[in-house]
Amino acid sequence: MEGLQHYTPLLMIFGLGIVFAGLFLLLAYAFGPKNPTASKLDVYECGVPSMGSARERFSVKFFLVAMLFLLFDVEVVFLFPWAVLLKTFKEAGMGAAVFWPMFVFLAMLGLGLLYEWRRGGLDWD
Amino acid sequence: MTILFYILAGLALISAIAVISFRQPVYSALSLVVTLFSLAGLYLTLHAEFLAIIQILTYAGAILILFVFIIMLLNLNDDELKEQTPALWRRIVLALLGGFTFAGLWWGVSKFEGDVKNLPQGFGSIINSGKLLFTEYVLAFEIAGILLTVALIGALVLAKRRLKI
Numbered sequence: 314m315e316g317l318q319h320y321t322p323l324l325m326i327f328g329l330g331i332v333f334a335g336l337f338l339l340l341a342y343a344f345g346p347k348n349p350t351a352s353k354l355d356v357y358e359c360g361v362p363s364m365g366s367a368r369e370r371f372s373v374k375f376f377l378v379a380m381l382f383l384l385f386d387v388e389v390v391f392l393f394p395w396a397v398l399l400k401t402f403k404e405a406g407m408g409a410a411v412f413w414p415m416f417v418f419l420a421m422l423g424l425g426l427l428y429e430w431r432r433g434g435l436d437w438d
Numbered sequence: 439m440t441i442l443f444y445i446l447a448g449l450a451l452i453s454a455i456a457v458i459s460f461r462q463p464v465y466s467a468l469s470l471v472v473t474l475f476s477l478a479g480l481y482l483t484l485h486a487e488f489l490a491i492i493q494i495l496t497y498a499g500a501i502l503i504l505f506v507f508i509i510m511l512l513n514l515n516d517d518e519l520k521e522q523t524p525a526l527w528r529r530i531v532l533a534l535l536g537g538f539t540f541a542g543l544w545w546g547v548s549k550f551e552g553d554v555k556n557l558p559q560g561f562g563s564i565i566n567s568g569k570l571l572f573t574e575y576v577l578a579f580e581i582a583g584i585l586l587t588v589a590l591i592g593a594l595v596l597a598k599r600r601l602k603i
Contacts, residue, residue, distance in 0.1 A: 320482060370513040377597040379507045383500040384590050390492050391579065394568025401565070402572070411572045418583040425590040433602035434594040 374437065381429070388422050391415075442483055450476035461519050463509045467502060474498040485562040 356363045395415050402411040429435060453472035460466045474497045481490035560566050571579055594601070 368513060368515065371507070371510040373511060373597050376504075376507045376511060377593060379500075379503050380593040380597065381590070383496070383504060384586050384593070386496055386500040388586060390496060391571075391582070394488070394564050394571055397564050398568045398572065414572055414576045414579060417580060421580075421583045421587045422590070425587040429590060429594055431602070432594060432598075433600075434598055436602075 377434070381434075385422075388419075391418065443480070446476045446479040446483070450480065461521075463512075463514065463519075464506070467505045467509060470505065471498050471502055474502070485557055487562050488564045488567045489562065491564075 358364075392415075395411065399408065399411055402408055450473050453469045453476065456469035457466045457473060460469065474493060478490040478493040478498070481487075481493060558566075
């Protein structure tokens with residue numbers, strides 16, 4: 314299929330990554346000395362004895378941050394084609410037709426961000 | 439090219455089965471990354487280049503983060519992750535739902551009558567997708583903006599205990 318050739322380097326990176334990572338894991342597994350002792354197998358926490366379980370319930374605050382990241386990530390997705398196309402459209406005399414939709418789009422999300430900010434959504438309390 | 443399809447489709451299927459087979463939800467989430475990456479590869483072979491990159495950026499990047507956060511929020515312990523068999527009626531209902539979904543997909547694909555063999559030059563690239571997005575589908579684009587803003591406010595209202603005035 315035409316047009317996919319320039320993705321061959323990507324495929325090679327994936328392939329080499331898998332091969333090399335797998336190879337070295339395998340080599341370490343095959344040739345590494347294994348003398349397990351109780352203290353070696355112990356849970357390591359910066360050298361001090363570990364306290365309690367690591368499986369603590371996380372605060373929903375983290376989720377809010379992740380949610381905001383996702384939303385602005387999706388926003389940036391729409392910016393990519395816009396950034397690529399703006400010049401082409403401008404040269405064709407249609408700059409405004411592409412500029413204003415994105416302006417409205419960013420204004421809406423900007424207002425959302427402003428709301429978030431003013432209502433303390435970005436505060437960690 | 440067909441070989442590439444079979445490799446990617448097989449990888450997607452195996453990792454998708456792994457998602458629902460693993461007992462530990464973190465393993466399921468990691469298998470889902472593999473599924474999403476193989477789907478991105480399939481999109482590439484279907485000339486949907488922009489979609490493939492977005493699939494990796496948002497799904498394998500951002501949405502998987504949300505899944506991992508949910509796993510951390512639920513904080514399932516080992517007792518809750520033990521082998522459990524759901525009730526028979528649940529399994530029947532779920533199997534039927536899955537069957538209906540598959541039948542619907544099958545029907546939709548068999549109805550499709552486009553020419554997928556002779557695509558115009560640059561089909562699915564960021565330039566051509568963007569041209570359509572900002573001309574023909576500009577209304578949908580703005581509605582997406584409203585949707586994102588609503589989600590922004592909704593996330594704030596739901597996840598924040600006390601809001602400043």
